[in-house]
Amino acid sequence: MRLSPFNPRTSELCEPYNWSLWQNWLLADMYAPDHIQEYYAIRSACGVFDMSPIPKYHIHGPDAVRYLDRIVTQDVSRCAVGQVLYTAWCDDEGKIMDDGILFRLGEESFRLTTGDPWLFWLEDNTANLNVVIEDVTDLGTLALQGPFSRDLLKTLSKADLDNLRYFHMIEAELAGIPVEISRTGYTGDLGYEIWVQPHQAVPLWDAIFEAGQDYSLVPFGDYALEMARIEAGLLLIDADFYSSKRVVHDFEKSSPLELGIGWAVKMNKDYFIGQKALKAELARGLAWETVGLEIDLNSLEAVYAEFGMPLYLPYEAWMEAVPVYSDGQQIGKATSGTWSPVLKKYIAIARLRPQFTSPGTRVNMEVTIDAQRKQTQATVVKMPFFNPSRKTSLGKV
Amino acid sequence: MNAKNKKYDAIVIGGGHNGLTAAAYLAKAGKQVLVLERRHLLGGAAVTEELYPGFKYTVYSYVVSLLPPQIIRELELPKHGLHIMPLEGSFTPMEDGNYFANYPDEDDTLDEVRRHSRRDAAIYPVFSNMMYDLAQAVKPILSMVPPDPANPGLSGLKTLSAFGSHFKSLGKEKFYWLTKVMTMSAYDFLSEWFETDVLIATIAQVGIIGTFLGPKSPGTAYVLLHYYLGELDGATSSWGIQKGGTGGVSEAIASAARSYGAEIRCNAPVEQVIVKNGQAVGVVLENGDEIYAKTIISGCDPKVTFRKFVEEKDLPSDLVEAIDNFKFRGSSGKVNLALDALPDFPAMQDKALIRAMQEICPSVDYLEKAYDDAKYGSFSKRPLLGCVIPSAVDPTMAPPGKHVMSIFVQYASYDMPAHGNRDQQRDAFGKAVIDTLEEFSPNIRDLILHKQVITPWDIEKVVGITEGNISHGELMIDQLFFMRPAPGYSKYRTPIRNYYQCGSGTHPGGGIMGTPGRLAAAEILKDGN
Amino acid sequence: MSEKNKKYDVIIVGGGHNGLVAAGYLAKAGQSVLVLEKRDMLGGATITEEFVPGFKFSSLANDAGSLSPEVATDLKLHNHGFNIIPTNPLINSLLPDGNHLRIWQDTEKTVEEIAKFSKADAEAYPKFVERMQKVSGIVAKMNEIVPPDLPDLAFFDIKELSALLSPSLNLGWRHIAQVIRLLPMSVSDLLNEWFESDTVKGAIAASAILNTTFGPQEINSTAYTFLQNWSVSNTGLFRSSGQVKGGVGALSEALAKSAQSFGATIMTGAAVAKINISADSVRGVILASGEEILAKAVISATDMRTTFLKLVDPYYLEAKFIKHVKNIKYQGTMARVHLALERLPTFSGMDGDVSEYLSGHIQVSPSVEYIQRASDRIKYGEYSEKPYLDMQIPTLADPSLAPDGKHILSVTVKYMPYKLRDGNWDDLREEIGKLVIDTLSEYAPDLRECVQEQKIITPLEMESVYALPEGSPVHGDMALNQFLWMRPMPGHAQYRGPFEGLYMCSVATHPGCGVTGISGRNAARQLLGDQ
Structure with a gap:
């Protein structure tokens, strides 16, 4: 098991001890007993995700x-x-x-x-x-994401963050600690990723969290991140696709x-x-294309009604592929999906045969209830599902 | 029962696991089957004996992994006592006090690889993926009756053609890699992937087990595939041990055979197969008893099958020539220890690894030197040791708090120097093993309550396998597939009508696999016997 | 120079024997051909050099007995000064007790000789020769073909397979099965099936190891090289006998003259810096001088690593292609020691005419175990202190190679690994010379006094001077992992490179195996067939 340089802090904060292992790195799934608050921090205030394990x-x-x-x-x-x-x-x-x-x-x-x-x-x-x-890989990396992330960083640095454009980076000091700041992220929101030498990871964390008190900063874990990245239409390895070097069969490659x-x-x-x-x-010509699906909630509600159940929505992202049909024929699969609390939509990322990928196409996605396979209607849409202008806009000058 | 007068459908000579497997399949198909075992206990090389009170030794063999799920299923072996427990990976102490460990969890293993090399950690999953893939490509061949290219015939042509299209379906790159794995040395093959010496040594030792070849000898990469073929509960490349000792596997198969109506006799050594007009009709026991049957099946090695049980005049000269040239070359011995407590390995930081295999193969040079020591007719001064402590996983193997250690030792040449008597040589061999083990586990000597040392000639003498090779002949390309045991005689049949072979000397070969027995039974039934 | 404006049909990079053979065939077929050789002399590893004034040494290859007779005829080499001098015995194996085991081209004579060591072996020898001639005949057929990319073939689709094997089919399936069984064996196991005497087995086994890294007990390599050497041998036996009049370089000269007679242009001292590729097809070459020469096709007669990682910009190569190139096993394990002798040394145990003992191949290979032990050290990056030696005294048959009354002794020394774990070959050069003279002095006690001068070619110099990668005389070890569809690398066994118009013809390609000219001829045919 490997520990991030921020582990002295993350391990203190992870109240429910809800950890998982990612490439044998200890990674918090959620810090609070419920990850929805963490998700809302990303969309309404700001949150920090420890992404140090990525190679x-x-x-x-x-x-x-x-x-x-x-x-x-x-x-x-x-x-x-x-x-x-x-x-x-x-x-x-x-x-x-x-x-x-x-x-x-x-x-x-x-x-x-x-x-x-x-x-x-x-x-x-x-x-x-x-x-x-x-x-x-030993570099420490924090993702600071959310509408208030720029305001927060500005309190710690003199760097010209207002003019730091989307998908650009600068070298800067945060609370006197040399870092690189990139305007990047895996949430589809305004956000930054901060790169720091491992020995300065903990002081950096402390500085950010101290400043964060004024901006409702919370640490967020993998569950909240997954919801955000699906809303942003971003793919995940081992969920939406597999590495060709790690699978055996051609059909697993894309x-x-x-x-x-x-x-x-x-x-x-x-x-x-x-x-x-x-x-x-x-x-x-392509064999597959990747699109977004919006699940028709009335249709889904009707499926649950067959079982005498109220509508159930996935507040936790799922990443096990389910079949997608058109006229009873399978035309592809949805590879990850989630309820989007900000959009109030049930969304999924899907890989379909090209003739079914124009926006507005109606398809059916499999839903399993009590081990019985059912289908709900869904509509093909363009991704990203959620794309606020603040993601790319410059700051107030 | 008066066996003398009873007429059987089939007699299986040798109660090893393959003979028992063949017997079970034949009995299951409704045949009257008699198994004749020379020794007082069943299992051949796969036996468990309590040679020191309270301590059970898996005397000659070692770990289990190749038994195909198909056989387990078809013979309902769990019902008959098959109970295989997985081992927790492997542990390789190094000469500088460092170590390398292989864990059941791939991510743990990757962390461990990463401790030695980041590059190797990145490539390791890609390598495993490829090996798994190649093993899957080879698998259908292992469960196929080999065609005979020298005399294909119509059905042979069909098999060849199926064989061909199987390979064609693999795709080019895979086929190239398969060519490489079939031909290269384990060291050369692994060096194309890895840079960490101890990692290469730990994988390469799998490639040399049961061969009289070093890690740098061409031909050893192929044996690696066997590791990736090992299958426990659908998880590939894992090894396990049978509860109560490896003999339990043989007993389970025997029990299955009996449940289908087979009769099994121990202490019944066969002297000869009775051949009349080019047709096998029965066997003569050493005590002179004659027993008759429609079909005679030898589970013994090719030399015993063709050069002991039957006469040269009944065989074509090319077969005689091929069997005389068949390479057995037993290269390994065993040391079984009864221990007062668990041994200590100072390099072992994760103590759970005591439940793993402890591999004494600290470097590629170490293995290669061990080979060089032995290959001109001696044993390795510092041999490759594969240690398992079954009692750390299975308390029934030793009294509470005590342990048994099963040590597979390579290399020990069958042709150890003629000077000196064999007892002295056995002692010297045993001493080399303990001296070597002591380098890595300093307290081992003090813990030894009892020691059993087995050389290749002990295996030959007691179990009856030629030159003490527990695989019934080297697993080298020229002795595989349609060339096992000889070109033209690989389909479990022999030139003598109604005389069949089903030992590890037939395709697909050694290891506690049972496939030769299963395939032989199927061919016998196909012939209407 | 008018080359600047001229566009050739084919440029051949490297004037080794295969490059020259290809040039000859292409020029003969009417192509405009330019051969570019880096050194000032042609021949690559097939050359004669006067290291000591008046002494003409065959620097590396010392024998042309494996040259394809078809190549010699097609290129009319005999009109250009190429002549082989018959020598006998084929092999003289020096023995520590002062005895000799001679193998003659004549089987009956050999039987008599072997009988001195083992009656049973003497009896087995003619049968052995007969059987192996059949088997190597099948290997010889395989040498001639352009290897199919096996995965492309409907493998074991009997029709296609039969087409591939049809020349051998009349020998019967059983012989083909024998080839399949024998190829992966070790030469030691193969000989154990026939002979009992260590002396006999050592003398015969040695011919298997000339082109491979491995010792005679190793499988998947040495029976194959044994049979392959047999298959290209001009003696009908496992070892060829082909001393070339004037030194082996005369073959290269004849090849060059032949190619020129058909209209090829040959430039020496013309190092190629780049093979120019544009839009996935070959454009020509750029010389070290910076001059660009255009061509419709380029054949590289250099080894694969030089061709694809230096001359061609690897930037545009597939990842797996580069990996296959990098994975080629070279593992050169030989050095050459040339002695200029004041007079012939006295070998112990010879009766009568010394040329009856010394005019063929002379070996120090008293047993298979001796050779195997010599190979053991290379696994640890060390060289053998009791080496296997393969020698010739070419002056016995061709006195013109040395001043009057003087002699040449040329020695191939194995095993000398290119990659030393400690030390380097420049420092060890003198050690090799000493080792050879010490070893030989056991058989010829006055050798030291006869030596006028010596020239040592280390494994390192085989690469730096003679462009043999990692000192490998065959540009990549001969073993089953680099055989047929795997040679020079998988997917490219048909002499075609990964770009249009780029071909390979060096000994790195099928069938490998020394001075045969088959690679050069096959590549030329392939190129012509593609037009």
Whole structure:
């Protein structure tokens, strides 16, 4: 079992002792007896999530740009210093291995965060380029997310946070502690991720929580995060897709195009691993597309009524795939779903055959009650489900 | 019962687990079956004996994992006493006081790998995934009656063709990796993935078990696949031990066979198979009794099956030549200890690992040196030791608070030097084992209440397996599939009509697997016998 | 120079024997061909060099007995000065007791000789030869083919399989099954099936280990190399006999002359810096001088690592392709020691004409165990202190190679690992020379006094001077994991590279195995067939 550098604080705060293991890191599912309050903090005030366990790699050297352009699907040469990219990377067959966030720290210096650890892949694919790859997973990382996160940070730092654009980063000091702050997050809200050397993790936590008292800051765990990321239409590895290197069967693999992240695949750049296969896939036409589903609550209510039950809504996100049908034929699967408390909608992320993916298409999603398979109606919608303007807007100047 | 006058449908020679499996399947199909076992107890190399009061030794064998769920299901073995408990991974102490552990939980193992190398931790799940995949690709072959490319015939062509399309369905990359795993050394194969020496050593030792090959000898990567084929409750690559000792597995199969009506006789050594007009009709026991049956099945090794039980004149010369060239080369021995208490391994930080296998294979060089020591006809001065303490998991194995330790030892050449008598050599061999173990567990010597040392020639003498190879012949490519035991004679039949073979010397080979027995029974029934 | 404007049909990178063979076949077929060789002399590892004035040494390869007769005929090599001098005995195995075991090209003569060591073995030998000739005949058929990518074949689809094996089918399925059984064995096990005498087995087994890392007891490698060497041998036996008149370099010269006679252009001192690829097809090459030469096709006669990780920009290669290239096992394990001798040393135990003992291959391989023990050290990154030696005194059959009355003794020393765990070969150079002379002095006590000068080629120099990667004379170990559809790497066994117009023809490709010319010929045919 591995412990985050913030563990001295998180372990004190996690009242219900509701932990789970993520890649053997101890991760709080929720800090309060009910995660809904944590969810509301993300959408109405601000919350902190300890995301230190995610694998991180520092990639630097004269050929870093050209190297990364070979590895990832985004166009790294067009990423300015201080800019951040969401990207995927593929195997030779164009199947997604993982996705993550790429930070351009300097002209020749990048940080890549990933879902699974990929040190061997990064090392084995340097193609003789002059580049150094270091595992810096030990860095402490906090996600400070929510409408008041900027206001909170401004009390701790002189940095020009108002002008820090979405998917950009700066170096700064927070309460005198050197950190990097990126305007990124996995919640689809206004938010920041703060990167700190592990030995300064606890002082940073303390400083943020002291300042946070004025902004109703709470720590939030994985349950709240999952609800937020589904609302934001963000995919999760091992739920919405699997890494091609960790599954056996072809049907378990997907391409980034099928996953709806084709916008992060820059097909026309010089070269990247999987490019040829993805071009061929485009030419052939996609087998799957990823869309949002809004479950028709009247229909669902009727299903429960058959059992004499009131409408039940998932206040905790689910991530076990369920079949989606059209006219009795299975046309795909919903891979994760949740009740959205802010939208007052039951939403899900689904991978369907392309002829069923135009917005407004009516489909049926399976619901199981008392081990009996039922279907509820649902409507195809575009993702993200929740996309407030504050997510990307600049601060008041 | 007066067996002398009774006419059986089938006689199985040898009450090892494969003979018993064949007997059970035949009896289940309604045949009158008689099993004849030379010794006073059943199980062949898979037996449990109480050689020191209160302490049960799994004398020759070690752990269980290859018994296919199919056999467990079809013979209803749990009902007959099969009770396999998983082991908590493995523990490899290193010479510098560090260690490497393998846990049942993959994430725990990854943390442990990460302690040694971040790169290896990242690649480990990808490697396991591939090995699992390759093992699944090989699995159908293990439960298939091998075709004979030398003389395919129509049905053979069909099997070959099915075999071919199976491989074709694997996809190219997998096929290439399969080629590699079938041909390379465990070390070369693993080095393409990992950089941590102790990790490579711990995986590679699986590849050399039961062979007379070192981790850098080509051919050892294949044996690794067997590890990924091991199946307990659907969880692959786990090992377990049978409650009450490995003999319990044999007893469960025997009990199943009896429940279907098979008759099993111990202390009934067979001298010869009676062949009349090229047809097997019965057996002669060492005491001169003759017993007749329509079908005779040998569960013994190929040498005993073809060169002892029957006469050369009844066999074609190519088979005689092939059997004489069949490579047995027993390479391992056993040391069984009765212990006053649990031994202490100073490197073992997580004490739960005492329930795991303790592997003395601290580095690749260590294993390779052990091989070099032994390969010119001796035993390793510092051998590979695979230790299990069954009593740490199963209290019925020893009196309360006391323990038994079952130590698999490799390498011990069957051709140990002729000078000196065998008792002295056995003692020297046992001493090397304890001296080596003591390096990693300093208090072991003081805890020993009783010690049993078994060399390959002891196995040959007592169990009757040629050159003491418990797999009935090396698992090397030229002795696998349609070449096991000999090209043209791999389909469990023999050139003598109604004489069959079902031991580990037939496809798919050794390990407590039962598949040869099952496949042989199916072929016998197919022939209408 | 007009090359600047000219676009060739084919550029061949590397003027080793396979590159020259390919050039010959392509030029003969009317292609405009340019061969670019980095060194000032042609031949790669098939060369003769005058390390000591007046002494012409065959630096690495010392024998052309495995050259495909078809290649020699097609390229009319005999018109260009290529001649093989018959030598006998085939092998003389020196024994510690001063005795000799000679294997002659003539089976009956060999039987007589073996009878001195074992009657049973003498009796077995002719049967052994007969059986193995059949088996190696099947291997010889496999050498000739362009290996199919097995996963592409409807594997064991009997029709296709039969087509593949049809040349061998008349030998019968049983022989094919025998090949399948024998290939994965060790040469030691194979010989144990026939012989009892350690001396006999040692003398025969040694021929299996010339092109492999492994010792004779290792499976999945040494029976295969044994049979493969047999399959390309010009003697009908396990070892070829092919001393070339004037030194083995004369073969390269003949190949070059032949190619030129068909119109090929050959440039030496022309190091290629890059193979230029654009839009997934080959464009030409860029020389170290910066000059670009265009071509419709490029054949690399260099090893795979040089080709794909240096000459080609690996940036555009698939991840799995790079992994397969990096995974090629080279593991060179030999060094060469050349001695310029004032006079012939006196080997003990010889009666009568010394050339009856010394004109063929001379081996220090008294038993299989001796060779195996010599190989054991490499597993720990150490070299053998009791090495296996394979020697020739070419001056006995061809006195023109040395000044009057003087001789050459060329020794292949195994096992000398390219990768040493401690120390480096530059420091150990003299040690190897001493080791060889010490070892040989046991058989020829006055050797030391005869030595005028010595030239040592370490495993490191085999790479740095002769471009043999990691000192591997066959650009990648000969073993079953690098065989047929796995050679030079999986997915590319058909001599075609991963880009259009790029081909490979070095000994790294099928069938590997020394100076055969088959790779060069097969690659040329493949290229012509693709047009």
